[in-house]
Amino acid sequence: MGHIPLMAILKIARMGHPVLHQVAEPVTDLVDPEIAILVGDMIDTLDDAGGIGLAAPQVHVSKRVVIFFVPEERSGDEEEDSATNLTIMINPDIEPLSDETNLDWEACLSVPGLMGAVERYSHIKYTWLNLDGKQQEREAKGFHARAVQHECDHLDGKLYPMRMSDFTQFGFVEETNRNGDLMRLGREIEPENQMVEEV
Ligand code: NI
Secondary structure (H helix, E strand, O other): OOOOOOOOOOOOOOOOOHHHHOOOEOOOOOOOHHHHHHHHHHHHHHHHHOOOEEEHHHHOOOEOEEEEOOOHHHOOOOOOOOOOOOEEEEEEEEEEOOOOEEEEEEEEOOEEEEEEEEEEEOEEEEEEEOOOOOEEEEEEEHHHHHHHHHHHHHHOOOOHHHHOOOHHHEEEHHHHHOOHHHHHOOOOOOHHHOOOOEO
């Protein structure tokens, strides 16, 4: 029998599963076919779940692999490389480019139905290996930077609630969306931006 590539939608680990709190192992063998299969399955799983990012520990694989994209409407105009296409990152690494942080909402496929306000670095540089083993580098701001920080936290066993400082800004998406004051986090945002993508 020949090798038949199969799609697979994997089960997503939810908060409470220990795999989400392990520090994931770096990928050492990029030509290992298991990595390509894992990435393919993660793409199918993310597509099925309707999120914008997924880290391997979220599908019970404790390896440093992340896939993500930035939705068109969340992409900054000033960015050269806006990451609106799916990015596959092996062994990613983040470096903040300033001390500046910002507070905004996050949601996570491993914490379904909930959202919380998290402080993140506003401007970062990040590096990773692509599937060909080539070193890649990008700068990111705003939502893009936030998504990358959220995903890379998964590789270090951290979920966004572990980054929160004010639990009055933590709640069910359905409930929080009804409450404009909570959504705004003390600043004005347009109603069409009141969406929380799961990552
Ligand atoms: Ni997440």
